[in-house]
Amino acid sequence: MNHLDQLEAQSIYILREAYNRIKPLSMLWSLGKDSNVMIWLARKAFYGRVPFPVILLDTGNELDEVYEFRDRYVKEWDLNYINAECPPYEETDPDLTYNARSAARKTLGLKRVIEEHDFRGIFLGIRRDEQAVRSKERVFSPRGESGEWDYKDQPPEFWEQYKTEFPPGTHVRIHPLLAWTEVDIWRYIQRENIPVVPLYFARNGMRYRSLGEKDITRPIESNASTIEEIIEELQTTRTPERAGRTMDHDSEDAFERLRAAGYM
Amino acid sequence: MQDSSSSLDMLRETFKIVVVGHVDHGKSTLIGRLLYDTDSLPTGKFEELKAICDRRGMALEWSFVLDAFQAERDQAVTIDTTQIWFKTPKRDVVIIDAPGHREFLKNMVSGAASADAALLVVDAEEGVREQTRRHGYLLHLLGVKQVAVVINKMDLVDHSEARYGEIVRDVTAYLHSIGVEPSFIVPISAREGDNIAKKSTSSPWYKGPTLLEALDRFHSVTVPSEQALRLPVQDVYHFDQRRIIAGRVEAGVIRPGDEILFSPSNKTARVKSLDVWDAPPLLEAHAGQSIGLTLEEQLFVERGEVISHVEDPPVLSTVFRARLFWLGHKPLEVGKRYTLKLATKTATVTVVGLETLIDTDTLAHRPGTKLERNMIGEVVLRAREVLAFDEHVELDKMGRFVLLEDYDVVGGGLISMEGYPDQRQSLTVKSTNVYSVEHTITRENRVVRNGHKGGVLWFTGLSGAGKSTLAMEVEKHLFQKGLQVYVLDGDNVRAGLNANLGFSPEERTENIRRVGEVAALFADAGFICITAFISPYQADRDRARSAASRIDSEAFHEIHVSADLNTCERRDPKGLYKKARAGEILDFTGVSAPYEAPASAELVVDTDAKDLASCVEQVVDYIDRTFRVD
Ligand SMILES: Nc1nc2c(ncn2[C@@H]2O[C@H](COP(=O)(O)OP(=O)(O)O)[C@@H](O)[C@H]2O)c(=O)[nH]1
Ligand SMILES: [Mg+2]
Numbered sequence: 077m078n079h080l081d082q083l084e085a086q087s088i089y090i091l092r093e094a095y096n097r098i099k100p101l102s103m104l105w106s107l108g109k110d111s112n113v114m115i116w117l118a119r120k121a122f123y124g125r126v127p128f129p130v131i132l133l134d135t136g137n138e139l140d141e142v143y144e145f146r147d148r149y150v151k152e153w154d155l156n157y158i159n160a161e162c163p164p165y166e167e168t169d170p171d172l173t174y175n176a177r178s179a180a181r182k183t184l185g186l187k188r189v190i191e192e193h194d195f196r197g198i199f200l201g202i203r204r205d206e207q208a209v210r211s212k213e214r215v216f217s218p219r220g221e222s223g224e225w226d227y228k229d230q231p232p233e234f235w236e237q238y239k240t241e242f243p244p245g246t247h248v249r250i251h252p253l254l255a256w257t258e259v260d261i262w263r264y265i266q267r268e269n270i271p272v273v274p275l276y277f278a279r280n281g282m283r284y285r286s287l288g289e290k291d292i293t294r295p296i297e298s299n300a301s302t303i304e305e306i307i308e309e310l311q312t313t314r315t316p317e318r319a320g321r322t323m324d325h326d327s328e329d330a331f332e333r334l335r336a337a338g339y340m
Numbered sequence: 341m342q343d344s345s346s347s348l349d350m351l352r353e354t355f356k357i358v359v360v361g362h363v364d365h366g367k368s369t370l371i372g373r374l375l376y377d378t379d380s381l382p383t384g385k386f387e388e389l390k391a392i393c394d395r396r397g398m399a400l401e402w403s404f405v406l407d408a409f410q411a412e413r414d415q416a417v418t419i420d421t422t423q424i425w426f427k428t429p430k431r432d433v434v435i436i437d438a439p440g441h442r443e444f445l446k447n448m449v450s451g452a453a454s455a456d457a458a459l460l461v462v463d464a465e466e467g468v469r470e471q472t473r474r475h476g477y478l479l480h481l482l483g484v485k486q487v488a489v490v491i492n493k494m495d496l497v498d499h500s501e502a503r504y505g506e507i508v509r510d511v512t513a514y515l516h517s518i519g520v521e522p523s524f525i526v527p528i529s530a531r532e533g534d535n536i537a538k539k540s541t542s543s544p545w546y547k548g549p550t551l552l553e554a555l556d557r558f559h560s561v562t563v564p565s566e567q568a569l570r571l572p573v574q575d576v577y578h579f580d581q582r583r584i585i586a587g588r589v590e591a592g593v594i595r596p597g598d599e600i601l602f603s604p605s606n607k608t609a610r611v612k613s614l615d616v617w618d619a620p621p622l623l624e625a626h627a628g629q630s631i632g633l634t635l636e637e638q639l640f641v642e643r644g645e646v647i648s649h650v651e652d653p654p655v656l657s658t659v660f661r662a663r664l665f666w667l668g669h670k671p672l673e674v675g676k677r678y679t680l681k682l683a684t685k686t687a688t689v690t691v692v693g694l695e696t697l698i699d700t701d702t703l704a705h706r707p708g709t710k711l712e713r714n715m716i717g718e719v720v721l722r723a724r725e726v727l728a729f730d731e732h733v734e735l736d737k738m739g740r741f742v743l744l745e746d747y748d749v750v751g752g753g754l755i756s757m758e759g760y761p762d763q764r765q766s767l768t769v770k771s772t773n774v775y776s777v778e779h780t781i782t783r784e785n786r787v788v789r790n791g792h793k794g795g796v797l798w799f800t801g802l803s804g805a806g807k808s809t810l811a812m813e814v815e816k817h818l819f820q821k822g823l824q825v826y827v828l829d830g831d832n833v834r835a836g837l838n839a840n841l842g843f844s845p846e847e848r849t850e851n852i853r854r855v856g857e858v859a860a861l862f863a864d865a866g867f868i869c870i871t872a873f874i875s876p877y878q879a880d881r882d883r884a885r886s887a888a889s890r891i892d893s894e895a896f897h898e899i900h901v902s903a904d905l906n907t908c909e910r911r912d913p914k915g916l917y918k919k920a921r922a923g924e925i926l927d928f929t930g931v932s933a934p935y936e937a938p939a940s941a942e943l944v945v946d947t948d949a950k951d952l953a954s955c956v957e958q959v960v961d962y963i964d965r966t967f968r969v970d
Contacts (some may be wrong), residue, residue, distance in 0.1 A: 077628050079354055088630035089574070089588050096643060097573045121586075123579050123617045123632070205425055214450070230668055231351050232446035232749050234453035234482070237742040239749070255434075257425060 080264055084208065087114075087252040088121040089236070090198070090215055094250045095127065097240035098197035102158070104186070104340065107142050108287045109272050110201035110253055113261055117252060118199075118272050129156045132187040136161070137176070137289040140339045145273045160189035175332060178292045183339045190247060199250045199333075200340050207318055210335070217249045218242050224338050256318050259310045266303045273303040277301045286317055355558065358452040358484065359435045360475035366492040370530040371424060371435055372402030372460060377537035378552070380426035393445060402530065430556040444668045445478075445714050449752065457486035457523075457558045459551075459761055460511075464497045464527070468510045470701055476511075477700040478776065479517050481665060481716070481754065483736055486558050487515070488524040495529040499542040517703060524554040567591040570654065570730070570738050571647040572683035573602075577632070578954070584632040585641060590683065592735045594633070594647070595624045597762060602645045603728035604656050604759030605820055610636040623872075640817070640953035642960070644685035646728040646738070654730050654738060658766040659692070659722045659758045662741070664711065668750030669748070671710035672719070672743075678750070680721070682729055682741035688791055689743070693720035719753070724791055725822030731757050783892070785864030790824050792893065792967040794863040797870045797959070798890045799899035800938060802930045803916055804908035806947040806955070807872040810901060813956045815870060818963065826862055828855055829872040845927070849880055856884030864891045868967060876935045897966065899959070900941040903948045905930050 077085070094101060103118065105111045106188055118126045132138075137201070150157045153239040162185030168177040179310075190198065202210050213296060216238040231239045242248060253261075265272060275284040275295075282295040296315065359367045375381050393400050424435050436451035452458065458479050461659040462472055479487060489511050497503045504527045515522055526535055527546055534540035536551045549557060569592030577584040598611045612634045614622035625631045646654050666672055672691060680689045695718040697706040711717045732739030743751040787793055797814075811827045818825040832902070834841075838854055842846040852875050856873050862869035881898060888896035908930065909917045920928035927933040930964035943962050945955050 077626065077936060082628060085588065085628055085630040090572050092586055120617050121630070123577065123582075123584065123615070125579055127579070230447070230450075233450045235737075235740055235742065237749065239747075241679075241744060241747045243747055254813070 080260065080267060083256055083260055084120070084264070085088065085116065086255065087117045090238070090250065090252040091118055091121040092239055093240065094197055094199065094216075094252075094265055095122070098248065098250075099239075100193065100195055101128040101197040101199070102189075102193065102195050103128060103130045103199040105132055105146075105157075106287070106340075107132065107138070107145055107273060108201070108202070109261055109265060109276060110203065110256075111254075112270055112272055113264055114199060114201040114253055115155075116268060119153070127175050129158045131189055131198075133160050133162055133182045135185075135289050137178075139273075139275060139290055139293075141273050143289060145271075151272065156190065158193075160185050160256050163188070165308075178289060179334050179339055180331070180337070183334070183337060185340070187338060196247050197250055198247065199252060201253045201262075202251055202340060203222060203253050203256050203258070203317045212249055213254060214239070215251050215254050216240065217251065219247050219249060219338070221231075221245045222261070226338050250264050250272055259307060261308050261309065262303055266307070277305065278305075311316065354434055355431045355437065355555070355560070356434045356454060356456045357555070357558075358455035358457075358479075359459045359461060360448060360479065361467070361490075362451065362463065362469040362471040362475075363461075365461045365463040365466065365469075365472075367461050367531045368403030369401075370459070370490065370492060370528070370536075372404070373530045373533060373736075374435070374537055374551070375424060375426050376402070377428045377482075377533060378428065380424075385773050412698055425963065428552050433555060445665075448475065448478065449482065449658045449665070449667070452484055453482045453486050453752075456561045456819075457488065459488050459490050460522075461492050462507055462511060464491050464493045464500075464503055464507065467507055468514065471785035472511070473514050473775050474700045475518060475701075476515055478665065478714070479516055479518050481663065483740070485561075487520055487522050487553075488526065488554050488558075489515075489522045491525065491527045492530050494527045494534060494540075494543065499527070499529075499534070499540070501543070502543040502545075504546070509642045523558065524548060524553055526551050542544075542605055567735055569594055569598075569600075569647065569649050569653040570683075570735060571631075572685065572738075573643050573645045573647065574684050575643055576641065576957075578900060582615065582634055583633055583638065583953070584630045586630075587647070587684065588630045589625050589627050590647075591627050591735055593624055593626050594661075594788065596621070599650050600647050601650045601653050602639075602641050602647060603654050604726040605641065605645055605817075607639055607641065608650060609639050612636045634785075638951045639952045640813070640956040640960075642957070644683075644687075646683065646685075652692050653764065654728045655757060655762045656726050656728055657757065657760060657762060658724070658726055659720065659760055660727075660729070661695070661718065661720050661758055661760065662742040663698075663716065663756070664719050664743075664753035665716045666711045666751045666753050666871040668745055668748070669713060670718075670745065670750075672751065673710050674780045679744040680723065680741050681744065682727065682939055683738060685727065687723045687725055687727060689721040690764045691719055692722045695719065701903075711881050715941045723822070726763065726820065729755055731755055783864070784865070787969055789867050792823055792969055793892070794866040795868055795892070795967060796870065796884070796896050797963070798859070798875070798881060798884060798896065799870060799872045800875045800898065800941075802903060802905060802908045802935055803874055803928075804911045804913055805901045805903040806945075806952070807874075807901045809952065810945065810947070810955055810959065811870045811872040813952065813960050814963075817956060818868060822940045823868060823967075824866055825870065827866045827870045828859060828862075829874060833858075843927075849877075852877075852880040853883060856880075859884065860891055860895070861884050863888055863895045866962065874929050874935070875930045878938065881938065897942040897962075898938050900938045900944045902937070902946050904945055907948050 115126060128158045162181040165177055165181060168180040172180060204210055219225060220241055277283055278298045278301045281297060281299060283298045283300060284295045298309060300309040359371060360829050361367055389404050390400060392404060411664060424544055426433055436455060460476055462468055491504060491507050508525050518854050526548060527543055528535045528551055538552055570590045571594060572590060573585055574587040577586055596613050599608060600611055601608050614625050615632050615634060616622060630828045648654055674691050674694050677688055677690050680687050693713060697708040697715060698705055699718045729737040739755040741753055742749045799811055801807050808829050815825050815827045833855055838851050841851050852873060855871055856875060859869045859871050887894040912918060916925060920931040929935050945958055947955055
């Protein structure tokens with residue numbers, strides 16, 4: 077088994093553990109490269125099906141290409157799709173910065189959709205290498221009743237015995253891609269021929285490295301217009317993946333606070 | 341960094357290392373330095389770090405690279421495992437910073453258990469300390485097989501060869517005694533960068549590799565394909581007409597055509613295919629692969645069973661010994677019960693012995709009555725049901741487990757069978773009475789001992805619908821899982837209890853009445869009692885329900901074993917339909933007497949639509965949901 081085979085096998089194991097132990101379940105589908113890989117892995121794990129709903133936290137502010145992609149693949153992959161509309165900007169904490177309030181819309185949207193459907197488990201395609209705070213995550217990460225993350229008292233997680241028992245009123249976030257890196261994701265997309273939103277490929281010297289809402293995400297300078305070129309670019313770049321996500325950079329601990337409050 | 345072409349890079353391996361050692365001996369600093377020296381810091385990170393340190397009026401602190409959390413910076417201790425990537429000439433290294441504080445053991449455990457190798461950091465000035473030994477011991481327990489010792493802060497001891505030699509003696513003496521042979525012992529200064537990426541001019545006496553070189557010289561960890569096949573069943577899928585057994589191969593190799601054994605149920609079957617989505621089936625699957633397989637024959641198997649080859653099965657036992665590290669806030673004590681998770685199996689175990697407590701500092705064994713948080717000890721555990729596993733020394737992945745109390749993991753252990761026989765040959769093990777009960781034994785006492793409630797599963801349905809077959813299969817299954825179960829059917833009831841009854845309508849009603857009463861007594865005694873009678877009249881079944889309800893309002897479960905009359909007649913296992921049609925049997929249900937199907941059965945099992953294995957699964961699932969209490 078090569079490195080990608082190992083990652084794939086481990087993620088499938090995680091998906092199957094969650095599916096066996098936790099009900100009801102759902103998966104966040106941001107439509108970005110990572111969550112497309114996650115859906116692909118679910119189809120491998122469950123023989124062509126995604127046997128739980130997939131959710132887009134919709135701010136109404138996603139890029140046009142993202143919505144086009146959604147409409148096409150909901151059909152093609154036969155997804156049980158939930159469009160979770162995020163509450164408007166005005167309902168977020170006014171003490172936060174503009175960027176943080178935009179992000180908080182998703183946190184609130186997620187909280188509501190969990191409450192509405194009483195989900196006990198949510199799959200998220202986050203990775204440890206994306207951001208220092210995410211590197212602290214567990215594969216099965218329990219959340220309190222309001223979705224907050226107690227990063228100072230996380231359960232032990234070893235020998236792949238995951239936390240699948242938890243008290244009523246709480247839920248668990250499951251991270252099947254935690255051990256993957258950005259390059260792993262692209263190599264896997266290349267190997268498996270997984271479709272992605274075309275915005276990742278450079279046009280006129282710019283491309284998106286990470287997709288977020290229109291108003292708080294910027295493309296980066298790049299000439300990488302194929303997967304091969306993206307992989308090559310990633311071998312040499314030293315710009316962090318989320319550099320184009322403005323919400324991370326308001327203060328020293330901006331992203332940490334977002335996550336403690338329940339952000340993805 | 342060497343060649344960056346993706347095809348070559350594809351072959352690079354990812355190597356996971358963990359960094360442990362006594363608090364303040366320089367773990368975080370070392371990692372920050374490694375990242376800087378391998379040019380792995382994101383653009384701007386170094387400047388950001390310098391700015392933060394300047395703002396706080398302090399010297400450059402490499403450890404801030406890792407200690408991403410505000411909280412950690414303020415307290416200046418690492419509170420959790422953090423994973424960071426960097427590249428050596430040969431490898432992509434994932435590095436886990438593990439904390440040194442005692443109370444943070446659970447986080448160290450979380451990082452270290454998945455590592456391919458460990459760096460044990462020792463302060464050159466302070467030398468080997470309590471946590472140095474403790475972490476060394478835990479690495480061994482957790483299964484980390486390669487360790488390099490890093491003697492840090494050599495700048496504080498003038499890069500003294502003598503001091504280096506002293507610490508080498510101390511640390512190797514300890515590691516030897518627990519069976520660990522350090523791969524390298526490297527003198528460094530994390531702060532100054534000595535012997536990390538390049539050889540230090542301050543320690544010309546040191547002839548060994550730099551730390552980066554050492555990292556590249558660790559062995560790659562091999563997946564155990566040469567070992568005996570072990571494939572714990574993770575789930576069984578019926579998304580389409582196939583019945584796919586899903587799981588990950590933990591050891592060995594499996595191929596289509598293999599004769600396999602399920603443990604502990606001891607069923608055998610032949611592998612038909614190794615199915616994959618959207619691609620041709622596999623010709624073989626090796627350790628590490630997540631797969632799905634179908635069998636030549638329909639078999640009811642459940643999550644938790646272990647697939648092996650027939651000739652090389654796992655150990656079966658209800659009792660075993662374990663070396664255990666304890667993370668729980670409440671101590672472990674003899675007589676307490678915990679939930680055990682071993683591979684995909686979950687079971688209830690009782691602590692029947694606490695043999696010794698182990699002091700990781702002195703390695704002394706001493707007796708004790710409690711295993712407190714952060715302690716290590718040897719225990720004997722007993723399960724109500726037979727478990728399938730391997731000794732840890734034989735097959736590590738199948739010989740380790742975690743224990744849960746309430747919702748939390750409270751300990752991890754390695755299994756040894758020293759002094760206990762494999763029970764594969766003698767599966768009928770009587771469990772000893774480990775609970776003290778009051779003189780008056782209550783229903784709760786029985787529930788606690790059994791791990792499930794008592795109750796009646798009243799099967800009703802036409803002759804030939806499959807009541808007895810299903811009842812016997814379900815009984816066998818529940819018995820193996822350690823449940824108290826008994827089947828009442830025509831044979832064992834008519835032989836004695838109802839020997840005086842014939843087949844007139846009145847006598848039939850009396851027959852069912854007595855069965856209802858006896859079933860209720862069984863339920864009261866804590867048993868799951870399955871009855872397999874046609875019981876065609878709703879009124880008779882209602883009477884049986886009220887008998888059981890005197891004991892517990894939810895004790896009675898009416899289960900309609902349903903099949904079309906045509907099907908039953910076609911099956912006609914005892915030739916009764918034929919006789920009834922010929923007029924040789926009078927008042928035969930379905931032919932010459934009515935069958936009142938239950939209006940509101942708790943469960944309907946359709947033996948027409950599903951094979952026996954699926955029907956058994958349906959009933960066992962139902963019982964698991966409604967009767968289990970742990
Ligand atoms: N003089 C000197 N100090 C060091 C060296 N490495 C670490 N330190 C200091 O030792 C202290 C503890 O280091 P840290 O990395 O936080 O230790 P940890 O608790 O093991 O992670 C910090 O003040 C470091 O600056 C070294 O090589 N030389
Ligand atoms: Mg530290």
